[in-house]
Amino acid sequence: MRPAGYLLFLALLPLVLNDFWLTLVATRALILGIIALSLTFLATYLGVVSFAQATLAGVAGYTIAYFGPNTVGVGFELPFLVSIPLALILSTITGGAIGLIARQSRGIYAIMITLAIGVAFFYFTRQNYALFNGWTGFSGIRAPEIAGVSLRDPAALYLLSLGTAALAMVLVAGFVRSPMGLSVQAVRDAPGRLLALGIPVTTPIVTAFAFSGFLAGSGGILNIWYQERISSFSVGLGPIIDILIVSVIGGLRHPSGAFVGAVVFVLLDTFAVDLIDRERFNTLIGAVLLLIVIVAPNGLQQLAKDGFGRLRQSNSNATE
Amino acid sequence: MATDALLRIDGLDLHYGSSHVLHGVNLQIGDRPLGILGRNGMGKTSLCRTIMGLHPNSAGRILFEGSDISGLPPERRAQAGLGYVPQGRRIFRSLSVEEHLRIVARKGGNWSIDRVYETFPRLKERRRNLGDRLSGGEQQMLAIGRALLLNPRLLVLDEPTEGLAPAIVSDVVDLIGKITTEGIAVLLIEQNLHAALAAVDDVAIMVGGEVVETMTADALDNDQAMQKRHLGLEPGQAGKGE
Amino acid sequence: MITGMGGHMTLFLIVTLNGLTLAALYFLAASGFSLIFGLMRTVNMAHGALLLLGGYVGYSVVDTTGSWALGVLSGGLAAAFAGAIVQAGVLGWMQGDELRQTLASIAISIIMADLMLWYWGGLTYQVELPEALSGGQRLPVLGVGYANIRLALMVFALVTGLALWFLIQRTRLGAVIRAGVDDQDMLRALGFPINRIFILVFALGGLLAGMAGVIAASALSIAPGTDLQFLLSSLVVVIVGGMGSVGGAALGALLVGLAEQYGLAYAPTYGAVFTFAIMVVVLAVRPQGLLGRAEK
Numbered sequence: 122m123r124p125a126g127y128l129l130f131l132a133l134l135p136l137v138l139n140d141f142w143l144t145l146v147a148t149r150a151l152i153l154g155i156i157a158l159s160l161t162f163l164a165t166y167l168g169v170v171s172f173a174q175a176t177l178a179g180v181a182g183y184t185i186a187y188f189g190p191n192t193v194g195v196g197f198e199l200p201f202l203v204s205i206p207l208a209l210i211l212s213t214i215t216g217g218a219i220g221l222i223a224r225q226s227r228g229i230y231a232i233m234i235t236l237a238i239g240v241a242f243f244y245f246t247r248q249n250y251a252l253f254n255g256w257t258g259f260s261g262i263r264a265p266e267i268a269g270v271s272l273r274d275p276a277a278l279y280l281l282s283l284g285t286a287a288l289a290m291v292l293v294a295g296f297v298r299s300p301m302g303l304s305v306q307a308v309r310d311a312p313g314r315l316l317a318l319g320i321p322v323t324t325p326i327v328t329a330f331a332f333s334g335f336l337a338g339s340g341g342i343l344n345i346w347y348q349e350r351i352s353s354f355s356v357g358l359g360p361i362i363d364i365l366i367v368s369v370i371g372g373l374r375h376p377s378g379a380f381v382g383a384v385v386f387v388l389l390d391t392f393a394v395d396l397i398d399r400e401r402f403n404t405l406i407g408a409v410l411l412l413i414v415i416v417a418p419n420g421l422q423q424l425a426k427d428g429f430g431r432l433r434q435s436n437s438n439a440t441e
Numbered sequence: 442m443a444t445d446a447l448l449r450i451d452g453l454d455l456h457y458g459s460s461h462v463l464h465g466v467n468l469q470i471g472d473r474p475l476g477i478l479g480r481n482g483m484g485k486t487s488l489c490r491t492i493m494g495l496h497p498n499s500a501g502r503i504l505f506e507g508s509d510i511s512g513l514p515p516e517r518r519a520q521a522g523l524g525y526v527p528q529g530r531r532i533f534r535s536l537s538v539e540e541h542l543r544i545v546a547r548k549g550g551n552w553s554i555d556r557v558y559e560t561f562p563r564l565k566e567r568r569r570n571l572g573d574r575l576s577g578g579e580q581q582m583l584a585i586g587r588a589l590l591l592n593p594r595l596l597v598l599d600e601p602t603e604g605l606a607p608a609i610v611s612d613v614v615d616l617i618g619k620i621t622t623e624g625i626a627v628l629l630i631e632q633n634l635h636a637a638l639a640a641v642d643d644v645a646i647m648v649g650g651e652v653v654e655t656m657t658a659d660a661l662d663n664d665q666a667m668q669k670r671h672l673g674l675e676p677g678q679a680g681k682g683e
Numbered sequence: 684m685i686t687g688m689g690g691h692m693t694l695f696l697i698v699t700l701n702g703l704t705l706a707a708l709y710f711l712a713a714s715g716f717s718l719i720f721g722l723m724r725t726v727n728m729a730h731g732a733l734l735l736l737g738g739y740v741g742y743s744v745v746d747t748t749g750s751w752a753l754g755v756l757s758g759g760l761a762a763a764f765a766g767a768i769v770q771a772g773v774l775g776w777m778q779g780d781e782l783r784q785t786l787a788s789i790a791i792s793i794i795m796a797d798l799m800l801w802y803w804g805g806l807t808y809q810v811e812l813p814e815a816l817s818g819g820q821r822l823p824v825l826g827v828g829y830a831n832i833r834l835a836l837m838v839f840a841l842v843t844g845l846a847l848w849f850l851i852q853r854t855r856l857g858a859v860i861r862a863g864v865d866d867q868d869m870l871r872a873l874g875f876p877i878n879r880i881f882i883l884v885f886a887l888g889g890l891l892a893g894m895a896g897v898i899a900a901s902a903l904s905i906a907p908g909t910d911l912q913f914l915l916s917s918l919v920v921v922i923v924g925g926m927g928s929v930g931g932a933a934l935g936a937l938l939v940g941l942a943e944q945y946g947l948a949y950a951p952t953y954g955a956v957f958t959f960a961i962m963v964v965v966l967a968v969r970p971q972g973l974l975g976r977a978e979k
Contacts, residue, residue: 170782222963225970229726229781233918237962240915244955251952358911362789369786401801407793411773414787418780493872519874527872533865540858545873591874
């Protein structure tokens with residue numbers, strides 16, 4: 122019951138953390154982690170690194186903004202019970218559509234195509250005012266009240282994010298054990314062989330992308346409640362790279378690494394000011410990414426595991 | 442011969458992924474051309490690739506003209522005098538015949554482009570054709586010509602007769618004889634026992650990534666039990682290559 | 684002044700010329716990107732950053748010396764040098780691990796973009812044009828006026844394309860590069876130090892990007908974000924045209940450049956959708972790109 126223990130510990134954090142730590146570090150890391158999980162899921166089980174996850178989160182976020190209370194006068198308001206499922210449905214469909222477009226591409230080709238899709242979406246949101254309100258985007262978005270609890274309360278949003286993150290992990294674990302999840306992994310291992318056997322690979326690929334869209338969408342909804350605004354910059358290269366960096370730090374082949382990466386990233390982002398000129402944060406984060414790619418291409422989690430493994434080995438050697 | 446062998450392989454091991462492909466291979470090649478025989482999957486091609494540096498060996502040494510080359514990248518081995526005619530010929534599909542020769546040719550060696558054309562008149566006729574427009578035999582001539590232009594001390598040929606018509610097989614055998622008389626050492630990997638016995642003086646037999654027998658070509662020719670045991674050939678079958 | 688069909692026609696011609704101008708720039712940027720990809724299978728995410736570096740260096744040199752030609756040359760050389768360092772110092776050590784190379788080149792592009800922002804600031808720069816290239820002229824037949832520098836840019840792209848074609852198809856170095864695209868191991872086994880060829884090709888790609896940067900800064904302007912714009916266009920151009928093919932880069936650049944300008948003129952808020960739609964259609968019909976070779 123170790124996961125349950127962790128979860129209980131994390132659920133009790135609001136009792137000890139102040140609002141700064143809770144909101145700016147813990148909640149933020151959880152939300153970033155959920156979106157990054159949608160990437161590590163794809164990378165681990167389909168073997169595809171997608172650069173369109175910020176786009177998927179953005180689709181959900183823009184849906185909430187367009188159909189919710191906002192202060193820019195674009196869109197119309199729907200009840201949250203409608204707009205939230207709608208946001209998830211749209212991000213899921215968008216995910217599936219991206220999967221359909223990239224279905225014949227693997228490796229670097231998939232990276233190029235998903236990146237092109239992501240950046241094209243960024244330029245589109247900047248140009249288009251009817252749907253996205255151009256580059257100013259939406260502001261004044263408010264998280265709803267559920268059963269008398271406002272999700273604008275730091276502890277409430279934190280607990281919701283924690284619950285969503287836990288649920289997302291459970292869903293991923295369930296998905297990969299399902300028959301469809303197994304097909305997805307078969308596509309990853311031997312796409313050519315499946316094609317040769319006449320087994321269609323499109324359905325598993327599209328399903329995996331759609332599921333990833335669902336995960337990214339749930340993160341995207343939380344994110345817009347957290348930020349209370351969304352604009353083209355929320356889906357630009359910055360967030361695309363941030364999600365990638367989070368995943369790489371945690372390890373692209375470890376779904377749960379997304380949360381490890383998110384915590385490291387948020388801590389760096391929050392406290393880098395003390396280390397380096399605020400304006401040079403990008404140089405720092407670029408250097409961190411480069412260092413990790415060079416030293417620990419499988420992510421910090423794997424590095425730690427290897428480290429412990431070696432430590433244990435040398436200890437047992439010493440006792441022999 | 443033991444000390445002044447041109448190529449000397451000591452205890453060579455190769456791991457490929459999790460499989461152990463070569464087990465302590467020992468070989469020596471001097472002036473007499475050496476053939477390596479064995480069934481499919483016995484590690485012959487892996488041995489070639491390891492000699493050329495395309496697979497890093499996990500243990501052992503490869504001494505060429507007395508110095509250990511096993512740490513060198515493939516290009517340094519080629520520059521040191523190892524010529525390679527790979528299995529499947531690996532002709533560059535977007536280069537013409539002429540370009541294949543032109544990128545390799547150096548001034549002042551024994552072999553020049555003109556001499557390659559003299560040796561293989563067919564290549565001269567097809568000099569403007571792209572690599573993937575050549576027949577199997579033409580590709581083989583080009584692969585050998587390309588390797589000879591490096592003016593190698595040792596030529597490693599990996600199944601040069603594979604998939605060729607019998608008449609062309611005997612051309613290749615004749616050519617190997619000619620190369621030998623020029624003082625170029627030859628390491629020939631073959632499935633075609635008859636062609637190998639005609640082309641080389643000594644043979645080594647590989648089974649399961651190890652060299653199990655080394656003998657002269659004549660001795661193997663006369664030892665049908667050995668042929669059957671290691672090469673899976675019934676008596677008399679060896680002649681069928683013709 | 685603009686009346687009836689005549690006005691529409693003039694607008695159409697100007698938009699077409701703008702599309703060709705952009706296509707010329709996209710081709711200059713994408714050809715180096717495509718060349719590097721074709722030989723090394725490296726998606727150089729720092730290509731946009733190399734272009735912007737060339738543009739900035741070119742600006743500074745023109746600003747100091749007053750010579751535009753010297754600016755183009757030094758912008759190209761600076762980016763070539765930076766490209767060679769990227770390959771020799773970082774990417775070359777990860778050869779064969781494409782995902783790692785992609786990630787590393789992203790890291791490099793982030794660092795480069797930030798350091799350039801630090802040094803050159805967030806300003807928009809436009810390179811001062813030499814006498815011969817400033818001003819414009821009325822084009823014969825078409826009857827519309829157009830800026831000299833933009834016409835020169837199209838000529839420059841054409842000449843560069845032909846030179847590149849000549850280099851790759853007609854020279855010994857080009858044959859070696861093509862052989863490397865076909866079969867790297869075999870090329871090495873023939874005595875060619877592939878790592879040095881990689882560095883050379885990376886420098887060549889950087890040279891093309893750097894010159895494109897200076898020319899972009901002359902015909903249009905450059906600022907932080909220009910790197911991203913050209914990285915995206917290069918990606919789409921090679922996806923559409925086919926990876927690793929100079930002709931493909933030209934065709935892709937033409938399609939993307941024209942689509943972008945027509946989109947901007949006739950459907951200003953959906954322009955990005957055009958580019959995207961071209962890419963999706965090509966991927967659906969011909970996944971390897973219009974002039975690309977199918978993967979083995």
